Amino acid sequence: MRSVIASVGILLVAAVYGTAFSEGMVDPVVANRQSSMKAMAEAAKTISGIFDGKLDYDAASFKAAAEIIRQHSGAMINQFPADSLGAPSAAKVEIELYRDEFAALARHLESLANGLSTAADAAPNGITAAMRMVPGTGTWTGSGSSLIGKRSAGVMKEDLSKMPAEHMFHLVLQNCTSCHAKFRERQQ
Numbered sequence: 001m002r003s004v005i006a007s008v009g010i011l012l013v014a015a016v017y018g019t020a021f022s023e024g025m026v027d028p029v030v031a032n033r034q035s036s037m038k039a040m041a042e043a044a045k046t047i048s049g050i051f052d053g054k055l056d057y058d059a060a061s062f063k064a065a066a067e068i069i070r071q072h073s074g075a076m077i078n079q080f081p082a083d084s085l086g087a088p089s090a091a092k093v094e095i096e097l098y099r100d101e102f103a104a105l106a107r108h109l110e111s112l113a114n115g116l117s118t119a120a121d122a123a124p125n126g127i128t129a130a131m132r133m134v135p136g137t138g139t140w141t142g143s144g145s146s147l148i149g150k151r152s153a154g155v156m157k158e159d160l161s162k163m164p165a166e167h168m169f170h171l172v173l174q175n176c177t178s179c180h181a182k183f184r185e186r187q188q
Contacts, residue, residue, distance in 0.1 A: 030089045033079040036072040043068040044176075047116065047169055050127070057127050063120035069172065070113035076106040090185045098182070105179045112175065115160035115168045123165075131165040 026034070043065035049055035050062055082096045095102050119131055160168060 027084060027089070029079070029081065029084045030091075033076070033084075033091075036076065036079060040069050040072050040176075044169075044172065047172075051166055051169060059120045059124045063117050066113050066116035066120060070110050070117060073106050073109035073113060076109075077103045087185075090187055092183050092185055095183050102179070102183055105175060109172060109175045109179075111160065112168050112172045115163065116165055116172070118160070119165035119168070127165075133164050133166045133170070 046055065046061060046065040050057050055061075080091055080095050080102070085091045085093045085095055122128075123131055
C-alpha cells in the first residue's frame with residue numbers, strides 16, 4: 001500500500017512539475033542557450049557601438065566582446081540537443097535535420113569572432129584605417145565581395161588576417177541573421 005501511495009505521489013509531483021514546466025518554467029538547457037544568445041547580443045552591441053563611435057574604443061573591451069562571441073558560438077553546437085528543439089523553445093527542429101549546416105554556421109561565427117579578437121590585439125590604441133571597410137562600398141580593399149546576398153554556410157573561406165575587423169563584424173551579424181532565419185522560430 002505504501003508503495004502505491006508513493007508511486008501516486010511521485011506521479012502527482014511529476015504531473016504538477018510537468019504542467020508548471022510547460023506553463024512558465026524554462027528548461028535549463030533552453031535557459032542556458034538563451035543566456036548565451038543574450039551575452040552574444042550584448043557583445044555585438046558593444047562592438048557595434050565602438051565601430052559607430054557611440055562608445056570609446058578600448059582594445060580590452062573590444063577583445064572581451066569578441067571573446068564572448070567566440071566562446072559562446074563554439075559551445076553553441078552542443079547547446080541544441082534534439083530533445084530541446086521546437087515549442088516552447090524558439091529553436092526549430094530543422095537544427096537536427098540540418099545539423100551539419102548549423103554546426104558550420106557556429107564554427108564560422110567562432111572563426112570570425114576569433115579574427116575580431118586578434119584585430120583588437122593588433123590595435124591597442126584605437127581603431128586603425130586597416131580595421132575599417134572602404135567607405136560607402138560595403139567592401140574591403142582586395143575583396144570585391146559584398147555584404148548583400150546570402151552565402152552558403154561553411155563555403156566562405158576568408159583570409160581573416162587580410163580582412164578589416166569592421167568587415168568581419170558585418171559578417172558576424174550576417175552569420176547570425178542567416179542562422180536565425182533558418183533555425184529560429186519568429187517570436188510574436
